[in-house]
Amino acid sequence: MKRENLTAGEFSIVSRLLRKGPLANIELSTSLGLSASTVSLLLKKLTGKRLISEIQAEHYLKPTEESQRRRKTFAVNQELGYALTAEIDYDHIVLSRIGFDLNPVSSRKVPTRGNDRTSIFDQLDDEIAVELKSGGERCLGLGFSLPGHVDVKSLTSIRNTRMKNWQDVSFAGFESFCSTVIIENLANAKAAGEYAAGYGRELDDFLFLNVDNGTGMGIVIHGELYRGARFTAGEAGHVIVNEESENICTCGNRGCLESYVSNKSVHTRLLRLKTSDVDSGLFDDPDFGIIERAYPLLARHYAAGDKVAYLTVNEIAHHMGLACASFLHLFAPEKIIIGGAVTELGEGFIDLVVNCMRRYHLPWQGPINLSFPADNSHVGAQGLAYQVFRKHLGGTV
Numbered sequence: 174m175k176r177e178n179l180t181a182g183e184f185s186i187v188s189r190l191l192r193k194g195p196l197a198n199i200e201l202s203t204s205l206g207l208s209a210s211t212v213s214l215l216l217k218k219l220t221g222k223r224l225i226s227e228i229q230a231e232h233y234l235k236p237t238e239e240s241q242r243r244r245k246t247f248a249v250n251q252e253l254g255y256a257l258t259a260e261i262d263y264d265h266i267v268l269s270r271i272g273f274d275l276n277p278v279s280s281r282k283v284p285t286r287g288n289d290r291t292s293i294f295d296q297l298d299d300e301i302a303v304e305l306k307s308g309g310e311r312c313l314g315l316g317f318s319l320p321g322h323v324d325v326k327s328l329t330s331i332r333n334t335r336m337k338n339w340q341d342v343s344f345a346g347f348e349s350f351c352s353t354v355i356i357e358n359l360a361n362a363k364a365a366g367e368y369a370a371g372y373g374r375e376l377d378d379f380l381f382l383n384v385d386n387g388t389g390m391g392i393v394i395h396g397e398l399y400r401g402a403r404f405t406a407g408e409a410g411h412v413i414v415n416e417e418s419e420n421i422c423t424c425g426n427r428g429c430l431e432s433y434v435s436n437k438s439v440h441t442r443l444l445r446l447k448t449s450d451v452d453s454g455l456f457d458d459p460d461f462g463i464i465e466r467a468y469p470l471l472a473r474h475y476a477a478g479d480k481v482a483y484l485t486v487n488e489i490a491h492h493m494g495l496a497c498a499s500f501l502h503l504f505a506p507e508k509i510i511i512g513g514a515v516t517e518l519g520e521g522f523i524d525l526v527v528n529c530m531r532r533y534h535l536p537w538q539g540p541i542n543l544s545f546p547a548d549n550s551h552v553g554a555q556g557l558a559y560q561v562f563r564k565h566l567g568g569t570v
């Protein structure tokens with residue numbers, strides 16, 4: 174669909190309604206610093222463009238004539254269309270359609286046919302055609318997320334260590350499906366999703382630490398993703414937490430955070446313990462030896478009181494606490510959200526990390542506020558959709 178070219182005022186209202194709606198004129202006026210009459214004019218224009226619609230007041234208020242007159246409430250027009258998103262990982266792709274109100278319409282996970290550029294692009298061509306056929310013509314744009322560094326301006330995957338032939342891979346060809354295309358690093362997509370539709374809806378400055386096959390961080394500063402000078406900011410996984418460590422990281426350095434917390438690192442540690450004559454029921458579990466199942470395996474045996482699981486969880490929490498204390502000192506965020514496979518360990522894990530942080534925390538840097546994300550498996554897709562909608566409306570990503 175053809176891109177909108179909204180004025181700055183129109184764009185700020187639709188962006189606000191996307192993230193915080195439904196809202197009344199007075200709430201928009203206060204939060205955006207615009208006069209009520211300006212907001213009224215803009216709301217009228219946007220309603221005319223069918224980008225937003227007035228919510229029937231009786232759904233929210235007592236249906237008295239006076240209350241309806243005082244407080245008209247507006248929301249984005251969910252009929253406008255949808256974003257089609259593809260979250261690409263080395264062994265699977267999650268394809269989702271997300272409505273203009275950021276609610277998921279559909280989502281499915283497919284295994285990748287291979288993890289080289291040609292296989293994945295061929296598969297994406299096929300899957301996108303299927304999704305567009307199901308979703309209809311109102312696709313407002315395509316959003317892709319993937320591990321590694323991406324240049325969001327030129328739509329290029331710069332570097333990806335876990336996939337073959339992924340040096341300088343351009344996604345611009347997908348504009349043949351839809352004129353609005355965005356790509357984003359996986360952790361940044363999740364951070365954008367938290368910002369638009371999760372805990373971040375109430376926060377403007379926060380960090381999203383994603384611990385999964387890799388370890389990355391989305392940094393949100395004043396409501397915008399911070400990507401650094403070359404789109405490589407947020408390499409939280411390669412912050413060194415123990416230079417003396419025996420753990421060699423995928424980057425070649427010793428003792429990076431990722432070498433303690435990623436799926437593969439946990440898996441490797443458990444393998445090492447198995448060969449060192451330590452006894453544990455964990456080693457007989459059917460999930461033992463499967464990298465992607467390392468956290469669910471650990472969580473089950475930790476809950477059952479297994480000693481190997483206990484020591485491993487405490488080691489992960491300790492190194493994550495060291496790193497998070499530094500992140501807190503560097504960015505002074507309102508909150509650090511820890512997402513990904515590590516959430517399998519349950520809320521008690523957050524307490525362990527906080528206990529470690531307390532030892533190193535400088536109190537003048539603000540309180541320790543740490544949590545898992547809202548329980549939402551669509552957060553990455555919603556983050557991509559939010560970026561797609563902003564670009565569709567004429568904003569920058």
Ligand SMILES: [Zn+2]
Nearest residue numbers: 411422424429
């Ligand atoms: Zn590293």
